[in-house]
Amino acid sequence: MKNNILTRTCIGLFLFSVFACVGAERQKDFLSTNIEYAAVQYGLQIDALEKNDKILIPRTVNAKGDMVYARRGWDWTLGFFPGSLWYLYNLTDNEYWKQKAEKCTEYLYKEQYNTSHHDIGFIIGCSFLNGLRMGGKEEYKPVVVQAAKSLSTRFRPNAEIIQSWNTDKGRPLKMGWKCPVIIDNLMNLELLFEATRLSGDSTYYNIAVSHADKTLKNHFRKDGSSYHVVDYDPETGEVLKRCTAQGYSDESAWARGQAWAIYGYTMCYRYTHCQAYLNLAKKVYEFIFTNSNLPEDLIPYWDFDALNIPKELRDVSAATITASALYELSAFSNNKEYKETADKIMKTLSSPAYRAEIGENHYFLLMHSVGSFPDCTEIDVPLSYADYYYLEALRRKRDLEKG
Template identity: 45%
Template sequence: MKPKFSSLFSVFFFAMTIVYGQNKNSPKFDVKKQLEYCAVQASKTLKVIPEDGTSPRTVPNGSKEWKFVGYKDWTSGFWPGELWYLYEASGDKKWEKEADKFTRFLTPLSVSKAADHDLGFQVFNSFGNGYRLTKNAAYKDIILKTADTLATLFNPKVGTIQSWPHNKYGGHNTIIDNMMNLELLFWASKNGGSKKLYDIAVKHAEKTMNNHFRSDYSSYHVVIYDYETGKKIKGITAQGYSDESMWARGQAWAIYGFTMVYRETKDQKFLDFAHKLARVYLDRLTTEDLIPYWDFNAPDIPNAPRDASAAAIVSSALIELSSYTKDKNLKNEYLSKSKKMIISLSDNYQSREVNSAFLLHATGHKPAGSEIDCSINYADYYYLEALLRLQKLK
C-alpha cells in the first residue's frame, strides 16, 4: 500500500520545522552560516600547522595556540576528517587538496602493528570520508589493510577487541570508545574485505551490550575480562569521575556506536539498546542548554567543567537515531533536542576570536588533569558532522 500524501507531508513539514523554526516568529537557525564559520576557522588553522606531518589536536584553556600531534596519536584522524567534511559542505577543491594531504600522513597506520583500538578513529574518519567523497582506489586499499590490522586485536575467547594492549589492568580490557571503531570493520567487510570482519564487529557489539552497562543502561568506561575464559571481571573508569559514575563522553560513544551498529546490521536488538542508552542520557541531562557536565556524577556540579565534545557526538547520533525511530513523539524529541544542542554549541560554545578551533569548553581527561575546558579536535569533528546531518534533513 502506498503511504497517504498527508502522512508524507507531515514528515516533510516536521523536517522543515526542525531546520527552519516552528513558526514565523521562531528564529531561523542558519546551518549554512555555521558551516561557513567552520571554514573560516579551519582556514586560520591551516596557516599555523607545521610542515612536518603533524595535525592540530587541542588548544589549552587560556591559550590561542594549537598543540600538534603525529599520525600515531589517537586523534590524528579528526583533523583530516574535518577537512573532508568542509569539502563535502562546499565542493571547494581547496578542502579536497588539504584533506588529501593530511589524510596521507596516516598511511603508515595501515602497515604497522596495531597499538590500540583507535585505528577506526584515525583511518576511517580520514581515508573513509575521503573514499566516500572521491572513490579514490588508493584510499580504499588503506582502509581494507587497516581493518585487517584492527582485527588482530580481537580475542575470540573474550569476544571483543582489546582496546589497550599496553595497559596494565591485569586482563583483557575493552573501553566503550571502541564501539566507534567497529564502523571500519563493517565497511571493510562489505567493500572487499573478509566476512570475518563483520562477524568480529557483531560479536564485539553483543559482548559489550551484555557486559558494559549498569542496570540503568549507563556505561562503564572500561571492562576487564579474563583472557582465557572471557568472563567479566569488573567495570572501571579511566577518564570518568569514578567506577560507578556516568562519564558523559563514554555514554555519548555508546549512543552513537550502537546506533551505527544497527545501521550496519539492521538487527532490532541493537536499535532497542540504542534507545535505552539515549534515554538515560537525556533523562539525566539537567543543564538548560543540553551541554553536559563532563561526568553526570561529578561532585562539584554545577561548577564542574562542561564537555562540548559529548554534546556534539550525541547531537549527531540523535539525528541518525531519529531516522530509525517509528514512534513519532520519540522521533520529535530526538530531533528537537539534537537541534537545541547544536544551537547551544553554535550560540555559546564557538571559539570565534578566542582561537581557531570551532568550539570551546570540551573536556578530555579530567582525572589526569589533561585537556580540561579547552578546544579539542574531536569536538569540532562531530559538531561539523552534526551540522551536515542537520542540513541533510532538508
C-alpha cells in the same frame, strides 16, 4: 600562492562580517551560517599550519595556551582534523578543502599497519574512509581494508572481544588489567563493517558483531548508563572488573562514554539492522535526557555524577558526538524527539557560549571540552574531535532535512 591564501582569507572574513551584520535584518539559515563560519575559521587554521615546513595535525591547546599537535604512531586523534577537512569539502563543495583533506589524510598512510592500539578505526575511518565516501578516492579502499586487518589482530576469540589497551605499561599495568575494553571501542567497529562491504570478507563483520554483542551484554547498567572500562579474562571471557579510567568513579556515568554508546549502537544498527542495538541506543538516550544532572542547555558536565555539580566543567565533545548520533538515530525512528533534541544541542553549541569568535581559540571551532579530568589533561580546552563531530552533525542535519 601565499597571496592567494591571504586574499581568500580576507574575502572570507569580509563575507562573514557581512553575514553577521545582515543577520538582524535578514535571518540567515542556521546551516549556511555555521558552515560559512567553519570555513573561515579553518581557513585561518590552514594558513597558520602552512607556515611550517611539515604537515601538522591540530589536536588541542595545552595549559600554557600553546597548540598541541597529534603525533603519528600512537595518537588516537590523528584522523579527526583530516576528517573535518573532508566534511568542509562536502559541506561547501569547494575543491580547496578536498586538496587540503587529501594532503592531511595521505600523511597518515602508514597508520593502516598500526596494531599497537584499537583506535586505528578512528584514525583511518575519519580520514581515509571519509575520503572514499566524500572525495570519491577509490584508491583509499585498500587502506581501509588493511586497517581493518590490523585492528582484527586485537580480537581475543576466547573472550569474543577486541582488546582496547595494552597491559604492559601505564594505567592498565598499574591496575592489573588483563584485557581491558573501553566503551569508546564501539566507534572502531565501523571500520570493520566497511572492510567487509569493500572486500567481501565477512571476517571483519563477524568480529564487529561479536564485540558489539559482548559489550551490550557486559557494559551497561539497568538504567541504560555505561561503564567506561570492563576488564576480561582473555582466555575464558569472564568479566573480572567493571570500572573507569576517565570518569569520576567506577559507578559513575562518564559523559563522553555515554555519547560513544549512543553513537556506537546507532552505527551498528545501520550495518546490521539488529533491533537490540537500536533499542540500546534509545535506552541510552533516555538515560541522558531524563537525567536530573543534565543542564538545561543540554551540554553535559564531564561526568553525570561528578561531585560538585553544578560547578563542574562541561564537556562539549560529548555534546557534539551525541548530537551527531541523534540525527542518525532519528532516521531510524518515527520519534521526532531525537532530531528536535539534536537541533537544540546544535543551537546551543553554535552560540557565543561555546563557539569561538573568528580568529580566536587557536582557530578551533568550539570551546570548553574535557579530555580526561582524572588525569588532569585537556581540561576546558578545544579538542579536534569536538569540531569533527560538530561538522558531522551539520552534514547529517543537512542531509536529513533534504530527505
